[in-house]
Amino acid sequence: MTPTSITKDLVKKYTDIRRRSEEICAPLEIEDYVVQPIVDVSPPKWHLGHTTWFFETFILIPNFPDYQVFDTQYNFVFNSYYETIGARVIRTDRGNLSRPSVSDIYRYRKYVDQQMEAFLQSSFMTEAIEPLLELGLNHEQQHQELLMTDIKYILGHNPLFPAYTKEKKSKESAVEELQMLTFSEGIYEIGFKGSGFCFDNELGRHKVYLTDFEIANRLVTNGEYLEFMESGGYHDFKYWHAEGWDWVKQNEAKAPLYWHYIDGRWMNYTFNGLQDIEPNAPVSHINFYEASAFASWKGMRLPTEEEWEVASEHFNWGERWEWTNSAYLPYPHFKKEAGAVGEYNGKFMVNQTVLRGASEATPPGHSRNTYRNFFQTNLKWQFTGIRLAQ
Template sequence: MQSILSSQTDLLKNYRSIRAQTQHLCDPLEIEDFVVQPVMDVSPLKWHLGHTTWFFETFVLKPNMEGYKEFHPKYPLLFNSYYISAGDRWSRENRGQLTRPTVKEVFEYRAYVDEHMDRFLKEVEVDEELGRVIVLGCNHEQQHQELFLYDIKRILGDNPLCPPYIENKRSVKKVEVKTNWLSVKEGVYEVGYEGDGFHFDNEEGKHKVFLHEYQIASGLVTNGDFLEFIQAGGYRDHMLWLSEAWDWVNENKVSAPRYWSQEDGGEWWHYTLNGFEKIDLDDPLCHVSYYEADAFARWKGCRLPTEQEWEVACKMYSPNVLSSANFVEDNEFRTIQTGDFDFFGNVWEWTSSPYTAYPYYNPPKGALGEYNGKFMVNQMVLRGGSFGTPRNHIRPTYRNFFHPHLRWMFSGIRLAKHI
């Protein structure tokens, strides 16, 4: 366990801190906000609270704490997500049908498991293998903290009242950003995680890739950049779109990024977690699908970077998370102008790479082996984190992934091109 955290005391401190952050994200909400499921991709917020608690109960307490009594015999059915090896699951699309357990009961479940985790980590010597499971559970909860924000934005953003999740005054500072091209020479590079710190199994193993010479944009595509695409008829030009993407545009009548709206043919506005706001053209673009990102890149005469190109450029030009990067701890809850390369924070960046296994990929045995590998089909990789990501959760090798039509997450665009 020394390779992950310096001591068992740090393990407990980290656990408490992450669980407290989840509570912090809940504090602005009303009780009614926790129970809604507008579409299958969105889970009721109380389900996130129960599921992340179920993880620690199932994989830490039940198999390792002598005399531990399960909080409720039916909760494993309700709060298991996709771990077939861990037992039966309530169907995802029906999570919003359940008024019980109540939100109060779910918080009682969290308190019960927290109490036992606290006692367990104080009284039981944790070996390295179990320590890794606990650290995985903490990182798993951090992932759900971000999903929690995606889902509450979808729940509130589709409400005609456009209620804010939280009301933070917008940063008045304007940063002059001039995007240019960062060059990477042809050569053999190493990608993938190597080291002793925490990482997900899909980041393994470190391997060599050959890259042709390319350039990657020094900044993210802005709202103003994408508005030019809209005004130029980008959503109506079938030549810019992949066939499947063109079907998606027409079937769903897509004409702007998620949460954008135009007031009587005039100014553009969008819903943010801070409420309904006028779009700042200089802010990084958010809430576009892979389909839209790819079409925009074609319109610009460019392309999306591969995930290998993104990682190599990030390590070359901005390997460390900068203090100016926009993460969830900054409490902006929207994209902002940072003045740096924005490889980390603000928005997850679509790449042109399908989500597949690296060479030497070897998922763990048992239920935790289902964490990543089973999703390596029909999804695209995103890199870099967002304004909803915890700052200590991101690294250059982190591989996020979503289906190409989705855009309720905090997703944006960085361009690349051949030389």
């Protein structure tokens, strides 16, 4: 491949991924861009600005001579959690940012994209910068998934339950029979291997010892979770961790996020608006406490992340992020990079639980069976589901 064709491929990949973020926001009204209902949900316009800030801050400013910063205040506005970079708007205040306006942020994106395209075609774009560019593109894809989850939360908590899209999903198909796949005791290897991109928390590949285990060939469905609810699952402490039972009582929890009991039946807010529950669809938007309680009710458990990865080639995955029974901790030989990039994953390796797989909100090409997602145990606004093990 010639240098010219390599450059064209880089520019196309960059522009395609950047365009996708704006396509996700296309159905929104201007008012939708600014809302922050809870601390975990960021306004869509903040996502659009933050992902742009990433390329400006980490690629253009240090590597493109004579680059002119679009707005000197944006470093304060769009820095997410990088202590190395300096002060930032408190996360809870992102919804108070009526300025910069949505139109300002789209102008910011256009400006940085033009500069990035020029940079990618210049002699300043060296092989040494390619890993950082790849990180930036994957970072944008992560925020595309967050855009989908945050937009759903914003619209799903609007009292009118407005639809994000009028495009209907295909009719629900029959659910696959539940089977438990058996794996023998032994030494296995997990972690990223081969060429291509991965995040630092997927390294390094290492051996693990597993005892005999079984894991389900499919995810738990809405209908199965409804059985748990109707059997009194949210009213019986014996299925719950102590912390989970405290969460149930404090929040008067009784169903997955977006489920509403209306006129004697359960309804579910989806991207198409409020709909009847689809019994055969994988249950979604449940937290670790709920996933663990359901597994306990079934006389089973959640898989560890090691079991999940070893077994993942033998079942279909990708519809829901799947809770595991594993704490989010560094792999052996994990190494944080120097500088701000080193803050990307390592600083969060405490009080978090690993999820594996991907979801319907995950961008194409952004999933692999070594991907280690992580969230706190009480969170449920992500597209999370349950796979049983024993």
